[in-house]
Amino acid sequence: WGSPIFWNNPSSPTLFVWSNEDHLKAFSLSNGLFATTPVAQSAVGAPAGAVGGALSISSNQNAAGSTILWGSIPLQDPDHATVPGELLAFDASNVGVELWNSHQNQARDDVGTWAKFVAPTIANGKVYMASDSGQLVVYGLLPPASHTVTTVDDAIAGSADNQFNYFGGWGHCTNCGGPPLYDQSNSWDNAANDYLTVSFTGTQIKFYGVQDPRHGIGAVSIDGSAETNIDFYASTRTGNVLLWSSPVVQSGKHVFKLRVLGTQNPNSTGNYAVADRVDILTGSPASAPTGLSATGQSSTIQLAWTASSAAQYYDVYRGTTPGGEGSGPIGSPAGTIFTDSNVVPGTTYYYTVAAVSATGTSAQSNEASAAVGSLLANGTYTVTNLAANMVLDDPASSSALGTNVILWPANGGNNQKWTFSSVGNGYYTITNLSNGLALDDPAFSTASGTQLVQWSLNGGINQHWLVAKSGGGYTIKNQSSGLAVDGASDAQGTNIVQAAPTGQSNQTWLIQ
Numbered sequence: 483w484g485s486p487i488f489w490n491n492p493s494s495p496t497l498f499v500w501s502n503e504d505h506l507k508a509f510s511l512s513n514g515l516f517a518t519t520p521v522a523q524s525a526v527g528a529p530a531g532a533v534g535g536a537l538s539i540s541s542n543q544n545a546a547g548s549t550i551l552w553g554s555i556p557l558q559d560p561d562h563a564t565v566p567g568e569l570l571a572f573d574a575s576n577v578g579v580e581l582w583n584s585h586q587n588q589a590r591d592d593v594g595t596w597a598k599f600v601a602p603t604i605a606n607g608k609v610y611m612a613s614d615s616g617q618l619v620v621y622g623l624l625p626p627a628s629h630t631v632t633t634v635d636d637a638i639a640g641s642a643d644n645q646f647n648y649f650g651g652w653g654h655c656t657n658c659g660g661p662p663l664y665d666q667s668n669s670w671d672n673a674a675n676d677y678l679t680v681s682f683t684g685t686q687i688k689f690y691g692v693q694d695p696r697h698g699i700g701a702v703s704i705d706g707s708a709e710t711n712i713d714f715y716a717s718t719r720t721g722n723v724l725l726w727s728s729p730v731v732q733s734g735k736h737v738f739k740l741r742v743l744g745t746q747n748p749n750s751t752g753n754y755a756v757a758d759r760v761d762i763l764t765g766s767p768a769s770a771p772t773g774l775s776a777t778g779q780s781s782t783i784q785l786a787w788t789a790s791s792a793a794q795y796y797d798v799y800r801g802t803t804p805g806g807e808g809s810g811p812i813g814s815p816a817g818t819i820f821t822d823s824n825v826v827p828g829t830t831y832y833y834t835v836a837a838v839s840a841t842g843t844s845a846q847s848n849e850a851s852a853a854v855g856s857l858l859a860n861g862t863y864t865v866t867n868l869a870a871n872m873v874l875d876d877p878a879s880s881s882a883l884g885t886n887v888i889l890w891p892a893n894g895g896n897n898q899k900w901t902f903s904s905v906g907n908g909y910y911t912i913t914n915l916s917n918g919l920a921l922d923d924p925a926f927s928t929a930s931g932t933q934l935v936q937w938s939l940n941g942g943i944n945q946h947w948l949v950a951k952s953g954g955g956y957t958i959k960n961q962s963s964g965l966a967v968d969g970a971s972d973a974q975g976t977n978i979v980q981a982a983p984t985g986q987s988n989q990t991w992l993i994q
Contacts, residue, residue, distance in 0.1 A: 531558075533561070664758045670755065681737050698744065699711055700755035770845040773788040778950040784822075798822075858902055863899070877897075878897075928965070934977075
């Protein structure tokens with residue numbers, strides 16, 4: 483029911499087959515013939531029924547130990563049924579060695595229900611597995627562990643760091659019987675506004691409590707922030723229950739607080755808050771993202787940046803003035819691209835990005851700015867530099883390919899008039915009225931300081947220019963390089979260049 487997979491191993495070419503109701507088997511190829519006795523087989527087999535394993539193979543150019551045989555199998559007979567599935571990884575040089583499967587940490591890695599006969603796909607260091615649960619599951623290497631965990635039991639009492647500091651009439655029990663408790667101890671209180679604190683140095687704290695039919699509601703917070711209510715009620719008594727994880731915070735000293743509310747949910751017969759332990763996470767946060775860029779589109783702004791080591795996700799911050807990004811993120815994508823759709827035409831937005839890991843939030847990235855692509859009507863305009871008060875000029879009405887575009891005092895000539903024609907999504911071609919040649923980033927250069935030229939219109943994105951509102955005028959950015967049209971200096975005859983966007987007046991143009 484599944485295709486054989488061939489590994490052209492230079493030392494021992496091998497064919498893999500996982501037939502129905504059988505084990506995964508490997509057959510060697512020698513002198514043009516396959517052996518009929520397998521050289522290896524897996525310990526795990528396919529279940530009863532009309533099904534085998536769907537296979538794929540990956541390798542880092544046959545480097546020793548890098549070749550993996552991936553198999554997708556159901557865990558029950560899938561004939562006329564939807565059943566759970568499992569993805570497995572085997573050492574291709576000996577499929578008797580299972581490297582990993584999606585049920586070793588099922589809460590994190592479960593593939594869901596089995597997509598019949600669908601083989602895994604491997605690309606760029608990740609494994610993609612379809613699921614009949616209506617999802618695509620993507621597997622990759624986990625980030626390296628970069629934090630430590632310190633567990634503090636509720637019985638460790640005092641006012642120092644990593645101790646429970648109790649205020650009010652808390653009761654305590656050590657060597658307690660009953661259901662599992664962490665270190666067989668717990669602490670309780672039901673008087674409203676009694677509280678406990680734990681001072682710690684780290685990046686996150688996790689609170690574990692005891693739930694019971696007689697327990698009520700408490701409020702937790704960190705560093706005096708807004709409280710979050712947690713419910714200690716459960717229909718049966720259970721200890722060592724994770725009830726709250728704080729946000730990831732900057733590495734440093736912090737204070738956790740649990741306050742007794744003296745209230746309960748309608749199902750409870752009491753209002754006790756009961757502590758069992760905390761886990762304190764410490765370590766270095768992820769490195770700050772680099773290379774943040776912002777590109778205005780017709781109705782959105784596209785952000786992109788370079789990934790940070792150990793980042794689990796990223797927080798994106800936005801403002802309307804340089805350095806004015808707010809303290810609350812506008813989005814928290816897992817990848818390194820973000821589209822800001824909540825933007826207003828005519829407004830320039832400023833962005834920074836921070837990486838968030840299990841050990842904290844990084845410093846913020848470089849700042850990038852952009853505006854939504856303007857709704858400039860197609861037509862012919864004079865383009866005036868705001869800093870120099872001179873216009874974009876084809877020198878001496880030249881029609882020679884490669885002629886540099888310059889700044890020159892306005893004189894009303896056709897060589898100072900430019901026709902803007904929309905190519906969609908906020909981009910335009912800009913052609914000179916005198917010679918019909920297009921404003922061009924020569925040879926798709928990405929170098930800041932490249933002098934801009936005129937060239938025959940050819941449809942290349944190095945001739946596409948994003949026009950966006952900026953202050954009292956517009957910015958003009960090349961689609962290929964992402965660099966802005968820059969007056970370079972205020973001198974007459976200055977060659978126009980492209981440069982990293984700054985939002986300054988030498989990159990601001992009046993289009994009239």
